[in-house]
Amino acid sequence: MPQFSLPRTLRITRTHKVSAALVASASCAAALAMTAAPSNAAAPAAQASAVVKPVSANGLPVVAKEKPAQQDGAATRSVADGLKVTAVAAQGHAAEQAANRSAERTDIAKDAPKAAPKAPAPKKYANNLDGWIRQSLDIMKTKGIPGSYEGLHRNIMRESSGNPYAINNWDINARNGIPSKGLLQVIQPTFDTYHVAGTAHNLYDPVANITAAANYAAHRYGSIDNVNSAY
Numbered sequence: 001m002p003q004f005s006l007p008r009t010l011r012i013t014r015t016h017k018v019s020a021a022l023v024a025s026a027s028c029a030a031a032l033a034m035t036a037a038p039s040n041a042a043a044p045a046a047q048a049s050a051v052v053k054p055v056s057a058n059g060l061p062v063v064a065k066e067k068p069a070q071q072d073g074a075a076t077r078s079v080a081d082g083l084k085v086t087a088v089a090a091q092g093h094a095a096e097q098a099a100n101r102s103a104e105r106t107d108i109a110k111d112a113p114k115a116a117p118k119a120p121a122p123k124k125y126a127n128n129l130d131g132w133i134r135q136s137l138d139i140m141k142t143k144g145i146p147g148s149y150e151g152l153h154r155n156i157m158r159e160s161s162g163n164p165y166a167i168n169n170w171d172i173n174a175r176n177g178i179p180s181k182g183l184l185q186v187i188q189p190t191f192d193t194y195h196v197a198g199t200a201h202n203l204y205d206p207v208a209n210i211t212a213a214a215n216y217a218a219h220r221y222g223s224i225d226n227v228n229s230a231y
Contacts, residue, residue, distance in 0.1 A: 030100035085201055124148070129153075129162045131207075132183070136210035147214045151225030156210070156227075159185040164206045194219070 101223040123138070125131035140147055160166035160183050168180040172174050178187045181203050191203045199208035217224040218230060 051069040091231050098206055129156070129183075132164075132210060135207050136214065139196060139198060139211050140208070140214055143211075143215075145196070145211070145215050145218050146223040146225070147218070150212065151223065151227070152210060154185045155213075155224060155227055159183065165204055166208065182209035182213075186213050186216070190216055 004178060093206055123135075125135040133149055133156070136152065137147065139145075159180075162183065163181050166182065166185065168174055168185055171180065173180050173187050174231060179191060182186050185208055186203065186209055190201060191195060191209070191212045194212045194216055195201065195208070196211040199205065214224045217227050221231065223226055
């Protein structure tokens with residue numbers, strides 16, 4: 001088939017048309033790309049502008065390094081609160097243990113044997129006629145021997161005038177070898193028979209002489225108070 005070639009002018013014109021079409025296509029693509037790019041890039045910018053940045057106490061934006069400090073403060077407060085709770089619990093436990101020990105000591109004290117009451121101090125009497133009579137009356141009271149201060153004093157004054165060493169060397173008893181002696185003029189056999197336990201065995205002892213004579217008079221006359229003469 002015969003080939004025909006276009007004239008050179010026509011070839012150049014066709015080439016220019018193709019090139020122009022390619023340039024137009026590229027321009028459209030670039031324009032589309034540029035149109036889409038702003039819309040895609042604007043979204044992050046808008047979102048970023050919508051976020052409010054936190055401000056610190058000094059008025060400056062909070063930077064990343066301040067956040068760990070806040071976390072450390074919270075952790076410190078948490079540890080401190082934990083220590084406080086532990087300390088309160090320890091104090092409560094210690095108080096409970098102290099209360100238990102106190103209760104145990106109280107129980108032990110209740111169960112402990114009570115100390116025997118102290119014996120009263122011995123009563124002191126004057127070493128004279130008044131003291132001898134009062135001491136004799138206390139002994140007579142414990143032994144159930146009747147008699148009064150007046151009855152004892154009256155008979156003592158009649159028999160010996162209050163002399164614990166008085167002795168009768170002239171009556172029948174003296175003649176029989178057993179003279180009456182002491183405050184209430186008691187002979188030895190009578191003293192030995194009616195001696196009151198707890199007193200001296202000496203006939204001349206004032207208290208022993210009075211209590212033995214009062215005991216004899218109680219058996220024979222009912223009481224020393226009933227004696228008004230030699231007995």
